[in-house]
Amino acid sequence: MNSIGKLFIVTSFGESHGPCVGVVVDGCPAGLPLTRAEIQREVDRRKPGEGAAATARREKDEVEVLSGLRDGHTTGAPIALLVRNEDVDDRDYDRIRSLLRPGHADYTALVKYGGFADGRGGGRFSGRITAGFVMAGAVARKLLATLGVEIAAHTVEIGGIEAKAASFEDIKTRAAQDPLRCADAAASKKMSDLIAKVKAEGDSLGGVIEGVAAGVPAGLGEPVFAGLDGELARALLAIPAVKGVAFGAGFAAARMKGSENNDPFALKNGKIITTGNNAGGILGGITDGMPVVVRVAVKPTASIAIEQATVDVAKMTEATIKVGGRHDACIVPRAVPVVEAMMAVTIGDFALRAGIVPRVIK
């Protein structure tokens, strides 16, 4: 199932080493000002940086608009977008085809697709498909901007190194400019050093990303089975390597008392707010008008140059494997804009469901 969303529907296609990675965005109202350049800008944010965490694969990732935009506006028709795969190098992958890579979907894909899946570079399971997510996110973000909703994510932990808490302003500015997408420069430096060290060992690191959506109106969410939290979790778990999702205080809430965890209500300029945000902006699956805050756990990159035990499925014998190729030692920073994109796509869908987006944007 490569579609997500009910009224704002995103369909993903493409593989890591096929002709392209793309997306169809259906349900975006007509009249939204949107240019190819704006989508390109989001895609560019997902590109690998120059630092220690980065892959050697370099794609131009030039966005091609196949449908749905005309004269700088959405037309109401499905918006099909793609980026071509150009810097494709199959050599490393073919060598290890029969050896299951631990932590990868090689085995599960083999069971499900019976050896027919295009496994080069991870195929559909590659982080590369998130280029499509980001293109869809660009559309959603532009739509949400008409409602005053802004979304920003940042790296809050890598390899156990935690960043200090950051304001939304800091996330939008400092984190956006940091090579590791971390708003805390000191922590970023430590993370960077650790990544370099671990990379030199052929190993990899994971981390935690926090996403924040500010300006989300109260009342979005469709309990009991389509609460905003549940749908966000589903969307975020579609990002490769994400293993956990938690809202507001998240797992820490499980250790609090009710008197600590409950966010008191108060009035501010005649408007109901909460004075804390342990709820992460969601109560009963519905937004309460506070920022929506979600944390996602990203596991360490599965591709490592260290010898691991595995199985050779051709011979059905036990074996060992070292995974070569061009991999990020830590994909956390590159996943930051993807978290933003999936948040945007999900919240955009709920804005449409709630009927608060006009049928035609004017």
Next chain:
Amino acid sequence: MNSIGKLFIVTSFGESHGPCVGVVVDGCPAGLPLTRAEIQREVDRRKPGEGAAATARREKDEVEVLSGLRDGHTTGAPIALLVRNEDVDDRDYDRIRSLLRPGHADYTALVKYGGFADGRGGGRFSGRITAGFVMAGAVARKLLATLGVEIAAHTVEIGGIEAKAASFEDIKTRAAQDPLRCADAAASKKMSDLIAKVKAEGDSLGGVIEGVAAGVPAGLGEPVFAGLDGELARALLAIPAVKGVAFGAGFAAARMKGSENNDPFALKNGKIITTGNNAGGILGGITDGMPVVVRVAVKPTASIAIEQATVDVAKMTEATIKVGGRHDACIVPRAVPVVEAMMAVTIGDFALRAGIVPRVIK
């Protein structure tokens, strides 16, 4: 949206203080042996125990079968089930109607339903609606049993007290018999004492539940947007008070190196296994044949007898509130069978999607 599932579709209805709580289960193949008594047994497991954690509300919760079962088998038609609400006491609720209860959905429901929602006892947001989840789960568990899939959950943490790791056997036996659904008797005792203490203070506790599905065949899951993890997360977040979901090593994976987190593959009796299970049985959104392991963070009960700051929405003034009524000081134990139910419902749906359940069970 009160339906979940694609081929095994569960529709929830009913409110805490309305006539009943019910569920319609659509898509269960015909021929599955299933009796009212079997569904009743699951519902009984959800009832409050005798211990400190328990509510004073006592419901008979007698399952009424409205459709879809005949002669001890499913017919292939939708299975409609309900339990009546009988021990309904509106008094405490009416008194505080205009005071928003912190940590509850009072405010978000007000925004979304404009004061028309049946707010008595939490209405649709009450834990009571999970009686319907458990009835649906009973159907799904019976269906999964035909595939050799077993599901069991247990309390692994309450108020910061952690239980020792437990085998699947222990979860099924020890935890099932423990009043707090904890497999570790010593930890359970400590948790129980802490609950009693906190309850006496008018406060409440949260915790963590671990759910395990054993015998799940490899190959279930529909990436990229309907991975088993994403769909499980969505289903589990529909349980009131759940604030986070994580698979396998979960957030701990974010602190591991790739060499620590990757589960090596090996052969066992000619079958491919992994020698660890940090992945929680899911790689790339698809089951790998290892047990599916998920943890959910449950926040402390929002209803506490301690004075909290809030807003009176009738007067639009700041105010304070103490929430009376009959509440569990810790709902974690009662959520355990609900976690099992939502796991069963989700995995059952994927078994149907994968085409591994016969059209008619014989």
Next chain:
Amino acid sequence: MNSIGKLFIVTSFGESHGPCVGVVVDGCPAGLPLTRAEIQREVDRRKPGEGAAATARREKDEVEVLSGLRDGHTTGAPIALLVRNEDVDDRDYDRIRSLLRPGHADYTALVKYGGFADGRGGGRFSGRITAGFVMAGAVARKLLATLGVEIAAHTVEIGGIEAKAASFEDIKTRAAQDPLRCADAAASKKMSDLIAKVKAEGDSLGGVIEGVAAGVPAGLGEPVFAGLDGELARALLAIPAVKGVAFGAGFAAARMKGSENNDPFALKNGKIITTGNNAGGILGGITDGMPVVVRVAVKPTASIAIEQATVDVAKMTEATIKVGGRHDACIVPRAVPVVEAMMAVTIGDFALRAGIVPRVIK
């Protein structure tokens, strides 16, 4: 799949001879004034009349509200409704269980449900389940009334006898009071005579129903795959015995020239209208502001007391069958309110999709 609709979701349950027939309506906004009595009124319209066409089965069909209504308004929660089956007589059915009834779903149900389906009285395939459709329709009609949409259907043909064209006013008044739901009294008399004659022969008749929705705003419909016409067709074909659906001029349009079939545009009081309505109010899957007009072909009642060739599935031999029991000789009149209901449910869903229904009705 016993659910239909995207935002206004109707889930049907129950069998002809089980405990009840019911429905869950999910997605209706809160605040809609709606009483049990109003739903009852619609259900009463579906009851068999006194005339020749009628069945002998007499049900009280008292609507029971299980959830979703309080103090005369919708609450925003799922609305669960049922009517009990009371006048159940299994005798005739059991006798012929192994003989497939021609024109019925006995054989297809046997293949699909492997003999586990509750076949008494047609089970899920009985016209009786449309009592649920009508309850859902009652909710949808009330919702549409807030937009000024009115829906009325009438019998336009029975056994080849055609009624004269009728105005919307005539459909709402004359047809509603006619025992055959026909606005043309003379034709109704002839139809009635023919039904009596054919019934005496143990045979049955079909006919054509026309449904009209007036006041539907232009702009409803979600092409290309969820045009209003396509979704209406799907909803109407869920009514047992419906074999065809056509919009506006329908199959007659296939014999027209473009110059005859095209509806010219004109201005009326500054508003764009068409001066004809061969399009049935739908162009490109989207409403154009003219009345939505649809015709459905209803096949003759399959249960006839005339000997027919069939197969005995127990013995796997050829055999003959005469179908006894209490059947309508012509179900067309009773299907009229069901056509209205399914139109209401579908158009109501599209009104929600278009965002023209407020989140809370006030």
Next chain:
Amino acid sequence: MNSIGKLFIVTSFGESHGPCVGVVVDGCPAGLPLTRAEIQREVDRRKPGEGAAATARREKDEVEVLSGLRDGHTTGAPIALLVRNEDVDDRDYDRIRSLLRPGHADYTALVKYGGFADGRGGGRFSGRITAGFVMAGAVARKLLATLGVEIAAHTVEIGGIEAKAASFEDIKTRAAQDPLRCADAAASKKMSDLIAKVKAEGDSLGGVIEGVAAGVPAGLGEPVFAGLDGELARALLAIPAVKGVAFGAGFAAARMKGSENNDPFALKNGKIITTGNNAGGILGGITDGMPVVVRVAVKPTASIAIEQATVDVAKMTEATIKVGGRHDACIVPRAVPVVEAMMAVTIGDFALRAGIVPRVIK
């Protein structure tokens, strides 16, 4: 909503005069042998012929595979396909932009998309988008072939001229080679003459297409709301210009007695069959093993060179219009492969839902 299907999901994108027309097919099992050339062959069948009915627009329609196929097999990933628009001539369209074309979706699109829709050549409402349907159909037909299902459609009526009944063999051979896709050569000649005559008058014709699916196993269909008939109707009504859909005897069944319309059951080589097929292979929404037979009414081409009354929406005045451009005087023949495609897509989806397609095709 530009997606259709539950497990075999087709997403359409592209406009008549944009860069391309395309489709994403999601849910096709891995391992299905399928080449670009096979898809091309189906697309070529949709091209305009040389006869009187044809448009002057000539597109190469070269199929481009963006994803989902590798080494001559499906991979299990979404299959994205497109054809470029090359022979695009905007001139005629721009001239009449403010004049609503009667019978077209100009007005409804204006209401829905507020003037932002790409209206050139009909945009999303053009018959050209069915090139995408046909590409999706090519995938579905290949999938269905593995189950022994064959689909063929033919022209049975144009401008009131009816073709003789045709065997499935004749449909597959004679109709496939006839310029009007009519199996009755004599009727085809008359139709052709009539089209030439009407075209010379600047007018257009409609007609009726019959689609037949042979070899469909009994048991496909998901009543009550996803019967095969309902879903087929929805899919077929997505084809521009289709105004009605009827199964088996269709509207003629409404004039039969039960004794005439019921298809008697019989045994043939130990297998249950019906000796007639007034049901069109569907009873209770489920296939009965007989050929699935459906008729669709196609209205006459809306674009005619005859002066028609209309409204100028720029000036909001009444006006007249003659529609120039390159149009088929009768699109019925070109719609024939599109009917086949939508039948294939729908039946393919139900085969997957029924679990009778292997997870991996081998």
